[in-house]
Structure formats: structure tokens, C-alpha cells
Amino acid sequence: MDRAIEQTEALIAKQQRLKTGLMQDLLTRGIDEHGNLRSEKTHQFKDSPLGRIPVEWEVKPMGQVSTLITNGFVGVATPYYTESSDGVPYLYGNNIRCNRMDMRKLTRITRQFHERQQKSQLKPGDMLTVQSGHIGTTAVVPDDLPESNCHALILTKFKKDLLDPNFVSFYCNFCLETGTMGHLFVGSTIKHINTSDFAKFSIPFPSKDEQSEIAKRLLDLNLSIDGSAQGLSKLRSLKTALMQDLLTGRKRVTALLDGKEDAG
Secondary structure, three states: OHHHHHHHHHHHHHHHHHHHHHHHHHHHOOEOOOOOEOOOOOOOEEOOOOOOEEOOOEEEEHHHHEEEEEEOEOOOOHHHEOOOOOOEEEEOHHHEEOOEEOOOOOEEEOHHHHHHOHHHEEOOOOEEEEOEOOOOOEEEOOOOOOOEEEEOEEEEEEOOOOOOHHHHHHHHHHHHHHOOOHHHEEOOOOOEEOHHHHOOOEEEEOOHHHHHHHHHHHHHHHHHHHHHHHHHHHHHHHHHHHHHHHHHOOOOHHHHHHOOOOOO
């Protein structure tokens, strides 16, 4: 059991290193028409405000490729919380993780309150960025969340014919990890991002097809890492349960080795 846990931990660490390197490659060099990573040895690059990028790419401010950049609801929402089955999911900063949603602590609000807060209503494909707290962390509203609202998050709706929101989400989190988003953080005590500054944030702009292929490769790797993490969690839970059984005498060591229950 311990060996299986160690092997899974090593696999996850390897996958994380692969992801870090792949994000660097895909989000700065991209993929050519043959599906291969570009290299300055074999492809043309140019200087840009973001550094060296493929000649096919442009650089655009976030506001130029979006239809809306705004704040989620800012105010007191607690009177409108509900446990009703028809309540609308209400997303906070703790629901936003890098390129994914964490729905373990999900708040719901009344439909009446949701309908009044039209500006912060969410649809799949909308991008959410944490405005303060674990600042800058970004994720895209998934297809399995057809209707929701949000609290004090930066909401970005893109021009769908121009941008793949998952590509931009990966780029934002890449910049967060490398420190190149830090110039957006303002405030002396509690750091935050102003939507006006976020609209000026420059992003690489490959073709829509290339964006989608880059996002797909990174999403596939995320799924692989998530699968390994779930497997590790199950192994740890199983180990804990087996140790409890051994300590309480509910299982004999020989029965565990045989994979059978104690018949006595």
C-alpha cells in the first residue's frame, strides 16, 4: 500500500512538472499547422510587448477581445441564501481554482435575487478571476453549470468568434505563476485588481483554432492529473481504513494479504 501511494505521488509530481513545461511552451511558442510545437530554429518569431512570439500571433488588450468586463455582485447577499433545490449557484472566490471550479462549498441564492442581479449572471464560457484573496486565480464557467451568479469576482465575457476562454484562463494562471500579472495588483493592505486595469491586460492572440488546440492539450493534462489525484486520495483512504481494522482487530494481517475478509 505504501509503495502504491509513493508511486502515485511520484507520478503526480512528474505530471505537474510536465504541465509547467508544457504551459511555458504552448503559451509562448504555440502549435504550428502540423500540430508541432514551434521553435525559433524552425519557425519565424517576432518581438512583442510579451517577449518573443510567433509571427502569426498578435497581442491584444483583454478589453479589445471581450464584450464585458465587470464585477460580480458587491454587497450583502446572505439574506438571499437558500437550501432550496431550485436555488441558483452563487460563486465566491473559494470556488475558483486554476482552470477549474471547486464546488465542494457551494452557496445557492434565491431565483428572485439572481434575476435582479442581471449584470453578474453567468453562462458557460464566461471567465471568472478572483479580485482579492487568492488574487488573479482564473477559471471558466463549465458547461455543466448552465445558470449561476457570482460575488465580487471579475467577470469577463469574450467575443466568441475570436477567443477560446479556456486559452485565456490558462494564460492568466500562467502569468500569475510566473509573476507577470503582479503589476495589476493594487492596494496597500488588501491587494486587488481593478476591472479597468484588467481590461488593459495584454494577452497573446493566436488564431481561434490554435487557441482551442492549446487549451485542449492543457485540459487533457489537467484531467490526467485530477485522475491521479483521485487515485491517490482513494489509496490514502483505503490505507487509513485498513490500519483502523488492524488496530481494532476486525481484520487479520493474513486476511488482508489474501484480499479476503476474516471468516472467523
